[in-house]
Amino acid sequence: MVKSNTMNGEAAKSLENRLVGIRRELHQEPELSNEEFETTRKIKRWLQEADIEVLDLPDLKTGVIAQIGTGKEPIMALRADIDALPIEEEADVPFRSKFAGKMHACGHDFHTTVALGAAYLLKEKEHELQGTVRIVFQPAEETGHGARDVMNSGGLEGVSVIFGLHNAPELEVGELGSCEGAITAGVDRFEILIRGIGAHAATPEKGTDAIVAASQIVMALQTISSRRVSALDAVVVSVTRISGGNTWNVLPGTVELEGTVRTLDVEVQQRIPETIRQIIEGIGASAGVSAELKWYPGPLATINDAYWARFALDTAKESGFITKVVGPSMGGEDFSYYLQQIPGAFVNVGSGSPYALHHPKFEPDEAALLPAAKFYERLAVRCLNELNAR
Numbered sequence: 001m002v003k004s005n006t007m008n009g010e011a012a013k014s015l016e017n018r019l020v021g022i023r024r025e026l027h028q029e030p031e032l033s034n035e036e037f038e039t040t041r042k043i044k045r046w047l048q049e050a051d052i053e054v055l056d057l058p059d060l061k062t063g064v065i066a067q068i069g070t071g072k073e074p075i076m077a078l079r080a081d082i083d084a085l086p087i088e089e090e091a092d093v094p095f096r097s098k099f100a101g102k103m104h105a106c107g108h109d110f111h112t113t114v115a116l117g118a119a120y121l122l123k124e125k126e127h128e129l130q131g132t133v134r135i136v137f138q139p140a141e142e143t144g145h146g147a148r149d150v151m152n153s154g155g156l157e158g159v160s161v162i163f164g165l166h167n168a169p170e171l172e173v174g175e176l177g178s179c180e181g182a183i184t185a186g187v188d189r190f191e192i193l194i195r196g197i198g199a200h201a202a203t204p205e206k207g208t209d210a211i212v213a214a215s216q217i218v219m220a221l222q223t224i225s226s227r228r229v230s231a232l233d234a235v236v237v238s239v240t241r242i243s244g245g246n247t248w249n250v251l252p253g254t255v256e257l258e259g260t261v262r263t264l265d266v267e268v269q270q271r272i273p274e275t276i277r278q279i280i281e282g283i284g285a286s287a288g289v290s291a292e293l294k295w296y297p298g299p300l301a302t303i304n305d306a307y308w309a310r311f312a313l314d315t316a317k318e319s320g321f322i323t324k325v326v327g328p329s330m331g332g333e334d335f336s337y338y339l340q341q342i343p344g345a346f347v348n349v350g351s352g353s354p355y356a357l358h359h360p361k362f363e364p365d366e367a368a369l370l371p372a373a374k375f376y377e378r379l380a381v382r383c384l385n386e387l388n389a390r
């Protein structure tokens, strides 16, 4: 159970009610990546109602960065993501999404609310802060580009440490997990275009069969993790789409494959496209077809700084959480862009949802909102104290 810290019971209850209201309002009106215009307006309004400064960042089309404290260094940042997913909600709640085919199925409404809660708590003790806290409401996490847009907006200039959080359905409310090193995977996407020569299905020898070549490629790609990369390095190669042919008696001239590669180590990640190329070109040559790889690099693995990961876990313990060391997930998170340039850590806060992230019935427990906001607040205060003591 999470202990309440300095707030009295009544103030805590009133803040909790406010946060639940905010979360439900966000939940009902989800907006997809880079379309978070209304969400941005709401966040700005909620910040300005509490007299919290909002940075003027013309390059940030959606998303907000708030600032609390002295306005001087040291500066630390807390991040929340704000976008929703193209999923039709099936959760049985009275505040269900009003927009067909859009849903906060990853809990970014939860994260936004937690960061707002932390902002309110920090604003109350602004005069005590030994530096500046920037609270980043980041757009477009789901498409993997929002963090880069935030970095390019200039809103993180001078930031020495950054923290991010994601709700974790597999953890109970009151549990918080993190780890040193990789916590989420590098996420790349690929397409492979196989060009053969179409033929009558009865006379395959008169063409070159793209379907058989594609089948061999799908199987051979699985040898990357078992034969081409050390057993100690994690790699997942998943082919998620095969498109080719449109009837039963014609061999098509082309087949397309699409899929994703997940890795925890940047060096391994960088080797994979060349390995795929070798495999598909070799199979292509033996099958008499051409095979072309299109590689779409996505976020790198999120690598937690060891010191700040421990610091976040210690802060969580102080805030009354049960802390856990959680293993890396093969899912992706564009928080990795920040950690490539700014030290910090990413943590998972238990949300006790019976359904997983991105599930149409995903529903985080709102009892997790206030404790997570208090944790974020304490993390900011402790972090500034720590930076001042250096």
Ligand SMILES: [Zn+2]
Pocket: 106, 142, 357, 358
């Ligand atoms: Zn997601």
Ligand SMILES: [Zn+2]
Pocket: 106, 107, 108, 141, 166
């Ligand atoms: Zn998410």
